Amino acid sequence: METIKIHDTTPNDLPWKIVYDASRCTLCGSCVAACSFRAIEPKIEKRRMVFSEGDLPDPRARFSAVPVIKQVNSLKNYCRGCGICEKVCPNDAIRPVRNPDTRHPIVTRCIGGDSIKRGGRKNLTGSTRTLDQLRVGRISQMTDPSLDAQRHTFDMLAPFGRILPAKDLPLAVGPDGKLTTTGQAPPVNWIYPVIIGDMSIGALSWRMWEGVAMAVAYLNEECGLPVRMCSGEGGVPVRLLKSKYLKYLILQIASGHFGWNRIIKAMPDMVEDPAGVLIKIGQGAKPGDGGLLQAQKVAEHIMAIRGVPKADLLSPPNHQGLYSIEESVQKMFLSFNAAFKFRVPVAIKVAASATSVSVFNNLVRDPYNIVGGFFLDGIDGGTAAAHEVSLDHTGHPIVSKLRDCYLAAVQQGRQGQIPLWAAGGLGKTGDLAADAFKMICLGANGVFSGKLILQMAGCVGNDMGRCNACNTGLCPAGITTQSPALAHRLNPERVAENIVNYFLAMDQELKKMMAPIGNSSLPVGRADALVAVDQAVANRLKIQYVC
């Protein structure tokens, strides 16, 4: 008999337990080979079988050694519940089961003495999602006919760039009664109202990035949907910078300034302007936490693109030397508007916060009209690696904050001057069209989404703690990894196909929501089209309560 060693890690301390049926297992080894976390291993178990032969009881014992698959009892190589072993097992002999009695959050901290990190997912579930308590309740009928989603044309585009109030437009009436342009206005690009969120090339495998880029090119050139993707911090392959596809890309700069060196150097060779520049001040999934690319993910091409050695790459939680909103405005103004000779709109991305409205007001009132978009990122989204405590406990929900910003602009008669783009858990239920549409009615010009794109590509993670290993470089789906073996699990063509098809479906669904409210262009700020089934939500968002 073994004595109890209470401090040993065993599967019942871990978040997932492996259920294994030796009688079905053929020992093909597929699961062990496929588990990127090395959370299972082949082992030999000793078996004792008592048997009796003959007419009278004559118990004897036989010992045998049986090869089996066993869960690794380790806090380093613990099972993430990704289910890849189950996927590859031809005999249904193995599967992970969630362990509700896990002691993992405690023992990991006790043993490691370090904060827990994981892939960006919010795993703290609260009440019903606000967006699910809203319905599109204003239905056009009778005197105000609804439109036909199949037959009518819809103009579903959103602005990226600073919009001047009409009285400040550089227009004058010419002698022929036509308006002529008398000066320069800030650049504005009209793009699809869903941007593929900023996921860096370091965070994603090159095959994933290739798949996304392919999808974007296809959506633009074959489907007529001007979808843009944001590069994320960390630079862009030089080949792409010099290609005509740059026009579909929004370049991001964040506090680490990774990759900007190369971008600036590539400028003389650019044949197209990028779709925009997005300055990331904060992100909603882990506000106050900078970017974190762990050394195991810094592959050779990442080192080349970013111009860095193989080491943990940390983007500081704020821009160095950034002490005020005014300074951030200045910084944008000086660097990026000028860098692209005022042809490329520059926007700012911040984490939603109790103070977002003040930040927004400052930008709206900036007299230079240079902020070309306010990207507001709430909790519940995120794809990146971060500290678990930040992911779970910091941040601000997006819905009311977006509404507050919109209403603050209305209050000043400045709605629409700085386009509002919102993100943070949108499409969490898999239905991005409905979420996007409701956000637009509440005042967003458009939305951006990253996590859902991963899910389109084949990510097996979810918001209930499944997988969430994007930080480890061991992504079992080949999405957030730089390991060639894992990345090859992912088929870039299929990634592109899935994203394209999802966007086409979503486009149909957006039209299906615009048709009944009788609008052929996006109903930005049409909160009158929404009703809430919850009184508190209705009051907070200033929309009609229904029951």
Add this chain to the structure above:
Amino acid sequence: MCRIGAIKSKNYIHPCKALQLMQSQQKGHDNSGFAMVMQDLGGIFEAYKDLPTLSMACTDEGLKIAEDILHEAGFRRVLQWVPETFPSNDLDIIAMPNYVFETFSYPRSYNKASVKEKEELLLDMRLKMRKALEPEERGFVYSFWPDVVTLKEIGDPKDIGTFFNLWQEDGKFSAKVITAQCRQNTNYDIVRYAAHPFFLQGYTALANGENTFYQKNKEIQAKLHRGYIGFESDSQCFLYTLHYVHRQLGWPLPYYKHVVTPLPFDELSKRDDAEQLRAIRQSLANLELNGPNTVIGVLPDNTLFTCCDAKKLRPVVVGRTDDTVVISSEVCGINEILPDRAWNTDIYPNEREIVMIDDSLEVVRWKQ
């Protein structure tokens, strides 16, 4: 449903024509009210074209308050016309005690003032009176402007006509431009102000239809100009946008159409003026109209025009003779008052058109 109509003529015409125009379309509207704006006035007002006329329905107390406000500001009454009314229990009308049409001279201090200054003063005065009369519904100030008279009432248009004796043609009360509509605002509360045509600083607009961008329009308009108030009806937005684009921004009328029903981005980008049209579309996105509607408008120089929503979900027809042009929701209205016109010259404007009629009654059609 609304039915709207407008008459513009080289000769002064009596409001009975407007009643006839609307009466024949009565199956289409709900006979819940009658409202009209008369511009370019004849009859007793003809000699006072440069002086502002107050059109108001009010209680005795309201009348005193309004007149006091004007007197205090230095306005002096030069003409008063109180229409003779014929009350009867058989009539479906919710009448006010007084209907006031009074013409005033400007305060002395404005002798040397510019037209613009006077126009701003008139608006301020109307807003002041409106506000003062609002408590306890002491009165409704519809217009205070030179050469313009407005009448709005709740009830059956036929009975309203009888009440004011408007069926009887006479030389006292006439105009060269009359716009009319026969429905109270049934979408929202019945408020006298909510009946179109709406009038602001020389601009008149009335609409048949709905404006599903009402909230968007309202939210931005409320901050654009002090005269953009009320919003009792979604159709007020049509007027305010017209006023903003044409008067405040000083853009020619064709741009009104570009603001309310902008071209789709695809079409717009193929045009020579793509840059300007895109700028307009993005800066005035909140003034865009959606939903089915037809607008009839009048500009300060008495130019009459009509245009439709971008999908042409509401009808409108323009009929004409040598001396009169009529715009109407239904052709039966035109048949009623212009029975001998060449009907094959009738115009059914399309969704991208503005049809405009100037003082010489020349009809101009622009494609957006």
